[in-house]
Amino acid sequence: MKTVTESAAVKFDGIGMIFPDGTEALRNVTLSIDRGEFVTIVGPSGCGKSTLLRIASGLLEPTEGAVEVDRKRLGYVFQDATLLPWRTVRQNIELLTELHGIDSSERRALSTAAIELVGLTGFEDHYPKSLSGGMKMRTSLARTLTLKPPLFLFDEPFGAVDEITREHLNDETQRLFKSEGFAGLFITHSISEAVFMSTKVLVMSARPGRLVESFEVPFSYPRDPDIRFEPDFAMLSGEVSKALRGSHS
Amino acid sequence: MTMQASPQSETGESDAGEPETGLLVEAPDAGEPAAGRPQPAEMPDDAPKAYRLKSRRREAAETVVPPLLLGGALIGFWYYIAYGLLEESRRFLMRPPHQVLEVGFLDSANLSDQLSALWSSTQVALIGLFIAICIGFFLATIMSQAKIVERAVFPFMVTLQAIPILAIVPLIGFWWGYGRTSRVVVCIIISLFPIIVNTLFGLLSAERAMHDLFTLHGANRLTRLRKLMFPAALPAIFAGLRISAGLSVIGAIVGDFFFGRGNAGIGQLLQRYANNLNGEELLAAVILSSALGIVVFWVFGWLQTLIIGKWHDSRQA
Numbered sequence: 001m002k003t004v005t006e007s008a009a010v011k012f013d014g015i016g017m018i019f020p021d022g023t024e025a026l027r028n029v030t031l032s033i034d035r036g037e038f039v040t041i042v043g044p045s046g047c048g049k050s051t052l053l054r055i056a057s058g059l060l061e062p063t064e065g066a067v068e069v070d071r072k073r074l075g076y077v078f079q080d081a082t083l084l085p086w087r088t089v090r091q092n093i094e095l096l097t098e099l100h101g102i103d104s105s106e107r108r109a110l111s112t113a114a115i116e117l118v119g120l121t122g123f124e125d126h127y128p129k130s131l132s133g134g135m136k137m138r139t140s141l142a143r144t145l146t147l148k149p150p151l152f153l154f155d156e157p158f159g160a161v162d163e164i165t166r167e168h169l170n171d172e173t174q175r176l177f178k179s180e181g182f183a184g185l186f187i188t189h190s191i192s193e194a195v196f197m198s199t200k201v202l203v204m205s206a207r208p209g210r211l212v213e214s215f216e217v218p219f220s221y222p223r224d225p226d227i228r229f230e231p232d233f234a235m236l237s238g239e240v241s242k243a244l245r246g247s248h249s
Numbered sequence: 250m251t252m253q254a255s256p257q258s259e260t261g262e263s264d265a266g267e268p269e270t271g272l273l274v275e276a277p278d279a280g281e282p283a284a285g286r287p288q289p290a291e292m293p294d295d296a297p298k299a300y301r302l303k304s305r306r307r308e309a310a311e312t313v314v315p316p317l318l319l320g321g322a323l324i325g326f327w328y329y330i331a332y333g334l335l336e337e338s339r340r341f342l343m344r345p346p347h348q349v350l351e352v353g354f355l356d357s358a359n360l361s362d363q364l365s366a367l368w369s370s371t372q373v374a375l376i377g378l379f380i381a382i383c384i385g386f387f388l389a390t391i392m393s394q395a396k397i398v399e400r401a402v403f404p405f406m407v408t409l410q411a412i413p414i415l416a417i418v419p420l421i422g423f424w425w426g427y428g429r430t431s432r433v434v435v436c437i438i439i440s441l442f443p444i445i446v447n448t449l450f451g452l453l454s455a456e457r458a459m460h461d462l463f464t465l466h467g468a469n470r471l472t473r474l475r476k477l478m479f480p481a482a483l484p485a486i487f488a489g490l491r492i493s494a495g496l497s498v499i500g501a502i503v504g505d506f507f508f509g510r511g512n513a514g515i516g517q518l519l520q521r522y523a524n525n526l527n528g529e530e531l532l533a534a535v536i537l538s539s540a541l542g543i544v545v546f547w548v549f550g551w552l553q554t555l556i557i558g559k560w561h562d563s564r565q566a
Binding site: 057058059071074076078079080082084085086087095096098099100127128129 | 456458459461462463464465466467468472476477480481483557559560561562
């Protein structure tokens with residue numbers, strides 16, 4: 001482990017979550033993510049992965065344990081793009097800076113930079129209904145980028161787009177991770193997505209969700225999309241897959 | 250020529266003149282796309298234009314011709330009833346179209362009677378609708394903010410909706426007299442419910458994830474209402490407004506039947522014509538009052554397209 005100069009971007013300490021209806025979603029999850037780390041959690045559906053993100057963001061209080069996180073400028077990318085249909089791409093991207101009370105000239109500069117970063121230049125005045133799924137997701141990413149958050153939480157954001165678009169978005173996400181230097185916590189079903197983007201892949205067991213295995217990903221950034229076809233990549237993916245299968249039982 | 254072409258291309262594929270005038274030969278519009286549009290390269294430009302043009306004309310014809318045909322058939326049927334089914338002495342029951350036109354619309358005294366009555370009814374309907382909108386928005390907004398208010402108010406709204414207007418006519422007259430105020434009250438009662446229900450439904454329609462987004466970034470109640478719930482409600486609000494606008498016209502006419510003092514509205518006129526066996530005028534008044542309903546409905550549809558058409562596919566509604 002490398003030494004950290006600042007405190008972790010997010011720290012889960014013995015998190016347990018039992019819902020009022022008695023469902024135990026999470027049990028004893030301990031995890032810490034520093035800036036410069038991109039951690040992905042893979043796990044079967046309904047294992048409590050998203051619950052962990054909701055706890056991190058403060059949308060949900062854990063029934064056990066504690067979270068340490070700076071929630072002032074939190075990046076949260078939802079499962080859907082969650083764009084406001086009555087706002088144009090630019091207006092959507094400026095929403096969060098608006099909510100944080102940043103004045104309009106600075107908002108404009110931040111949104112312009114974010115639009116360039118995700119390659120949406122030329123689409124500023126489009127409404128969401130005329131965008132493709134991938135473009136909506138990029139708008140959503142750009143919206144989060146305007147806040148320059150030290151921590152990005154991704155809640156299965158690319159599940160609804162097609163394979164090719166997903167690979168593009170994975171590629172862009174790892175580029176952003178490298179250039180913006182945030183800490184990332186990413187939730188997904190897709191092993192190849194997890195291995196491709198992350199510095200570390202964690203496997204979560206079926207309910208109640210526990211972190212059962214951890215894999216360091218040794219590849220350096222920026223990663224070439226074709227790395228997916230390298231033997232090392234395939235081998236690591238195989239190991240994650242095996243752990244995932246084990247976690248089901 | 251290019252100057253001519255560019256504003257047209259803004260409005261869509263309406264470079265209609267080109268194929269016929271043969272301008273295409275002289276003016277290659279290759280540089281065109283650079284003008285307004287940035288990157289998004291949509292639809293190859295040249296090839297399908299003629300096809301699209303044709304299909305558009307055809308589409309227009311397909312939407313206009315069937316109702317025209319049916320309309321013609323109905324007028325024919327009307328003539329058949331007037332001349333074929335009714336003998337001379339009973340023809341006052343259903344005057345033929347041209348007489349309705351002549352007596353009901355082209356006679357200036359009758360026409361001015363009708364128009365002033367129509368105007369009076371329009372005012373009643375609009376005032377009633379306006380008040381109903383204010384009350385409806387207010388109630389729906391409070392109900393959306395506190396579940397307990399919704400639970401408290403809703404049963405009474407349903408009750409109000411369920412009261413047959415005829416049952417409370419004497420009460421309305423008793424409280425507000427038999428003039429215009431009472432007509433407005435009828436309009437309010439009759440058009441309030443759809444506004445409340447649709448506005449409330451719309452305000453509550455924003456997805457949970459969007460609310461989460463606002464929560465995460467510390468939005469307060471007012472910001473949430475202004476930037477999320479209210480815009481999200483607009484499509485439903487317009488759906489409610491269109492229903493209520495139609496109802497308010499009905500309310501104005503029904504109100505006329507019972508509360509006829511003061512400026513005569515179209516409802517009083519209808520009654521008077523019926524009592525005097527003025528068949529032509531009666532039918533003309535019926536046509537006018539339905540025209541009022543259609544215009545009001547259409548105006549709100551137009552407003553809807555104007556305000557939310559850019560981002561919302563209102564054709565579903």
